[in-house]
Amino acid sequence: MGKKMANIGIITSGGDCGGLNAVVRGAAKAAMLRGIGTYIIPNGYAGLYNLVDFNNLVLLDEERTDHVNSSFAGSDAGHSRVKISKIADPEKYDRILMGLRKFNINGLLISGGDDTGSVVVDLAEHGIPCVHAPKTMDLDLQTYSVGGDSSINKIANIVDDLKTTGTTHNRIMIIEVFGRYAGHTAFRGGIAADADCILIPEIPVDFNAVYAHLKHYYIRRILNSDVHAGTYVIVVAEGVRGEDGKHFSEGAGKDSFGHVHLGGAGRYIRGRLEEMMRGDPEIKQFMKTSGMYVPGVFEIPEIREVIPSHIVRSGSTSAYDVNFGKEIGAAGVILLDEGVSGVTVVKVCNGAIRYMPTSEAIVQRMVNVDDIDFYEQMDVCFGRVREPYEAKLEPQEGPVERPM
Numbered sequence: 001m002g003k004k005m006a007n008i009g010i011i012t013s014g015g016d017c018g019g020l021n022a023v024v025r026g027a028a029k030a031a032m033l034r035g036i037g038t039y040i041i042p043n044g045y046a047g048l049y050n051l052v053d054f055n056n057l058v059l060l061d062e063e064r065t066d067h068v069n070s071s072f073a074g075s076d077a078g079h080s081r082v083k084i085s086k087i088a089d090p091e092k093y094d095r096i097l098m099g100l101r102k103f104n105i106n107g108l109l110i111s112g113g114d115d116t117g118s119v120v121v122d123l124a125e126h127g128i129p130c131v132h133a134p135k136t137m138d139l140d141l142q143t144y145s146v147g148g149d150s151s152i153n154k155i156a157n158i159v160d161d162l163k164t165t166g167t168t169h170n171r172i173m174i175i176e177v178f179g180r181y182a183g184h185t186a187f188r189g190g191i192a193a194d195a196d197c198i199l200i201p202e203i204p205v206d207f208n209a210v211y212a213h214l215k216h217y218y219i220r221r222i223l224n225s226d227v228h229a230g231t232y233v234i235v236v237a238e239g240v241r242g243e244d245g246k247h248f249s250e251g252a253g254k255d256s257f258g259h260v261h262l263g264g265a266g267r268y269i270r271g272r273l274e275e276m277m278r279g280d281p282e283i284k285q286f287m288k289t290s291g292m293y294v295p296g297v298f299e300i301p302e303i304r305e306v307i308p309s310h311i312v313r314s315g316s317t318s319a320y321d322v323n324f325g326k327e328i329g330a331a332g333v334i335l336l337d338e339g340v341s342g343v344t345v346v347k348v349c350n351g352a353i354r355y356m357p358t359s360e361a362i363v364q365r366m367v368n369v370d371d372i373d374f375y376e377q378m379d380v381c382f383g384r385v386r387e388p389y390e391a392k393l394e395p396q397e398g399p400v401e402r403p404m
Helices: 020-033 044-049 092-102 114-125 148-169 182-191 208-223 265-278 279-291 320-337 370-378
Strands: 007-012 039-042 107-112 128-134 172-175 195-199 232-237 304-305 343-349 353-357
Touching: 007 020, 007 044, 020 039, 020 107, 020 320, 044 092, 044 114, 107 114, 107 265, 114 128, 128 320, 148 172, 148 182, 148 232, 148 304, 148 320, 172 182, 172 265, 182 195, 182 232, 182 370, 195 208, 208 232, 208 265, 208 279, 232 265, 265 304, 320 343, 320 353
Parallel strands: 007 039, 007 107, 107 128, 128 343, 172 232, 172 304, 195 232
Antiparallel strands: 343 353
8 A cells, every 4th residue: 555645634523531632743743754744624523524615724843743732631623523424515525525635635634432433434435534543531432542541530539539528528429420321431430539339321220239338338437437427429420321221311402423412310319319318217317326417407418419521521631641642643644644544543562553444443332241240349339239259260371461
């Protein structure tokens, strides 16, 4: 396959997260060494559609690239949630091609998640060379996606910090986090913060199991404390489901990719737990024993839900995501220059660029429930009755492939 790139365009799309500027910087640096011009196409796929109307684009030369800070979360290139195939313009693909020809752009490096990747597949099928750099804090692609580690670290820090509020007021804290229909960020962020209970979409919630676990730990902590202080922490994925398999809240409206705006899971769980406490005579007795009970004012423990929302996407980027972002950005440029299109960068291993068809990379990957079986042995509640664990022992053959 012959090299054919004179200029490439960089697009970042979907939700913002850590590592995107590292993708941009890594791509720009690699392109410069190969004699390729790198241009930012702003505002995601909206910018690509409107490219033909732009008067100029930002060239990532040495001077401009110096100002792209890899550790800043979000993207200098800007984002939008636009699905090209749904644009009500029968000439949309010709319009995009005209814009690319106007700026002599021969290929696109596009960083985003499954929705962004679906458009990569679409563009490649319409003859536009493009490579996908995997990005989503949801971690629901078949590959690792830049932004995941940064968000998990943010979630863990927020959950850990909220324990001080919980303990001060003897509150039960519910933290609802992003992740859509997969529970990776809630799972890993909760484990890192020593959360007591982690509720994820992959396991429908059994409220009796959650309530029994909560009562045991919450009551024991407060009654055994010399100052009667304690808390119980639940991390909830926004897409968590009830016993009937349905989402607790389906929000309002849908985005251009047809996804329902999720939200309200934490509030629903709080309501269910409060209802169970009001009907439990042991809770009333506990409140009296601990000295908290006030008739008509304070009869059950206080439960608060917190939604950190976009805070877990913003701010800074973890060192891991900076490394991975630069890696997939540079690798994407090289793949384009080598004539490869319609693929997703997986990683660079032993100097070799690994990639796979984007259509396969964007297939949704859920949390492996076998991993949950293991973590339940540390008495973390995952919203179900814990079953006996059957140990799976597998000797390692050969060296372990490290993340970096």
